[in-house]
Amino acid sequence: MAAKHFYLQTFGCQMNVYDSQRIVQLLTARNYQQIADPAHADLILVNTCSVREKPEKKVYSALGRFRSLKEKNPALMIGVTGCMAQQEGERLLERVPFLDFVLGTKEFCRIPEILDAMEVSRFRESATDLRVGVDPYAGLPLFSSPGKAAAFVSIMQGCDNFCSYCIVPYVRGREVSRPSRDILDEIRSLSDQGVREVTLLGQNVNSYGNRSSEEIGFVELLEAVQKIPGIARIRFTTSHPKDLSWRLIQAFGQLSKLCEHIHLPLQSGSDRILKRMNRAYTCSEYREKISELRRVSPEISITTDIIVGFPGEDEADFQATLEMVKKIEFDEFFSFRYSDRPHTQASLFPDKVPEETKRGRLNELQTLQKDITLRKNKTWEGREVEVLVEGQSKARVEEKTGRTRTNRTVNFPGASLRVGELVKLRIEEALPHSLRGDLEEMGK
Ligand code: SAM
Ligand code: SF4
Numbered sequence: 001m002a003a004k005h006f007y008l009q010t011f012g013c014q015m016n017v018y019d020s021q022r023i024v025q026l027l028t029a030r031n032y033q034q035i036a037d038p039a040h041a042d043l044i045l046v047n048t049c050s051v052r053e054k055p056e057k058k059v060y061s062a063l064g065r066f067r068s069l070k071e072k073n074p075a076l077m078i079g080v081t082g083c084m085a086q087q088e089g090e091r092l093l094e095r096v097p098f099l100d101f102v103l104g105t106k107e108f109c110r111i112p113e114i115l116d117a118m119e120v121s122r123f124r125e126s127a128t129d130l131r132v133g134v135d136p137y138a139g140l141p142l143f144s145s146p147g148k149a150a151a152f153v154s155i156m157q158g159c160d161n162f163c164s165y166c167i168v169p170y171v172r173g174r175e176v177s178r179p180s181r182d183i184l185d186e187i188r189s190l191s192d193q194g195v196r197e198v199t200l201l202g203q204n205v206n207s208y209g210n211r212s213s214e215e216i217g218f219v220e221l222l223e224a225v226q227k228i229p230g231i232a233r234i235r236f237t238t239s240h241p242k243d244l245s246w247r248l249i250q251a252f253g254q255l256s257k258l259c260e261h262i263h264l265p266l267q268s269g270s271d272r273i274l275k276r277m278n279r280a281y282t283c284s285e286y287r288e289k290i291s292e293l294r295r296v297s298p299e300i301s302i303t304t305d306i307i308v309g310f311p312g313e314d315e316a317d318f319q320a321t322l323e324m325v326k327k328i329e330f331d332e333f334f335s336f337r338y339s340d341r342p343h344t345q346a347s348l349f350p351d352k353v354p355e356e357t358k359r360g361r362l363n364e365l366q367t368l369q370k371d372i373t374l375r376k377n378k379t380w381e382g383r384e385v386e387v388l389v390e391g392q393s394k395a396r397v398e399e400k401t402g403r404t405r406t407n408r409t410v411n412f413p414g415a416s417l418r419v420g421e422l423v424k425l426r427i428e429e430a431l432p433h434s435l436r437g438d439l440e441e442m443g444k
Pocket of ligand 1: 013051052165166167168202203204238239240265267305306307336337338339340341
């Protein structure tokens with residue numbers, strides 16, 4: 001039977017990228033082929049994000065573009081998965097009349113079943129059961145990532161922290177850890193396929209296994225991954241500062257495969273705002289952990305997330321955030337304007353910051369960090385680094401691209417290098433968002 005074609009667009013975080021790869025795998029097993037042009041697709045899927053207002057708007061405009069395709073080809077099926085699907089459910093079917101199905105964050109594995117049923121008779125479906133305690137990946141075939149040097153591996157779902165601005169606990173459900181046996185089997189199988197680097201994913205990886213007396217903890221999980229032959233590098237994201245244990249900090253000095261990078265979302269440099277955000281740590285506790293990380297692993301690269309314009313954030317709070325960013329000198333950050341999210345506590349706070357103020361603050365913060373990032377990148381000039389070859393450079397096709405252990409992107413000439421090779425490069429030039437390296441200079 002001739003293969004059918006599907007087009008998949010993914011919005012949002014690494015967790016969504018991982019889920020999308022799972023979807024590709026499920027569809028490929030059903031004789032569907034992924035294509036890059038939606039105009040030739042039998043099925044269009046949009047895997048969505050609702051963590052802020054902006055990605056949500058992007059989803060509606062993406063869907064708008066597919067309307068004319070459906071008008072030309074009524075047999076075309078269009079489905080929405082992910083966080084926005086979870087949040088909106090039926091409402092999304094009402095709002096987008098040409099949509100065929102909406103599958104929530106724990107229902108995406110039902111895509112093949114829905115496609116089979118729709119071949120018999122067309123109907124519209126919304127499934128958004130959050131199934132407390134259920135691991136959505138249980139029973140799925142082992143995850144595959146052919147031809148890739150680096151892969152994400154989801155180790156847990158959901159979150160119990162209820163930061164007052166965050167929609168994640170409502171759209172990904174309560175925290176549930178995947179069994180370590182499944183995770184380790186998945187990583188062994190990825191290693192057999194040639195994957196050299198794994199990034200363990202969860203909203204708060206530090207609490208991995210805490211909800212079950214039979215499960216190992218996060219550091220034990222890292223130790224077990226360290227023992228898997230073929231895997232050369234381990235990363236994880238995200239770690240909540242309140243739960244970043246001293247034991248995990250020590251692991252950076254003990255596990256040779258654990259890369260020197262941690263993403264540790266600060267969110268604000270004001271204790272008053274952190275309290276209103278329900279983050280459960282203070283700035284001085286955060287800085288203490290940073291000092292310890294740098295003591296254990298002096299080269300460690302530290303990145304963060306910051307929200308500006310949280311309700312009630314005044315000029316003094318914002319100045320405190322700028323001060324904190326200056327003092328800590330993050331290697332890079334993601335920064336966001338606060339936006340109200342449904343269900344969250346903060347959406348009910350009365351003292352909202354005007355959009356214009358938020359825009360100005362974001363600009364000031366990003367200008368400050370731009371200089372810090374470049375200055376930090378410059379410290380790598382002239383040094384030798386280990387880089388994992390990940391593919392062709394986007395900017396120059398004749399070049400290769402990869403990352404250092406500290407998670408910096410490096411572009412370099414290396415036509416004969418294979419994806420998955422670990423190479424030593426000399427850093428020739430630091431740019432605002434990447435480094436340029438050279439193999440030729442080695443050994444001189
Ligand atoms: N679990 C991670 C953590 O604990 O920080 C990340 C969660 S979220 C997917 C990624 C980032 O989005 C957050 O760290 C936060 O900076 C940002 N974010 C979440 N909700 C937001 C909101 N309502 N407005 C603006 N930014 C938000
Ligand atoms: Fe959201 Fe906070 Fe959970 Fe991160 S820890 S996912 S910011 S509720």
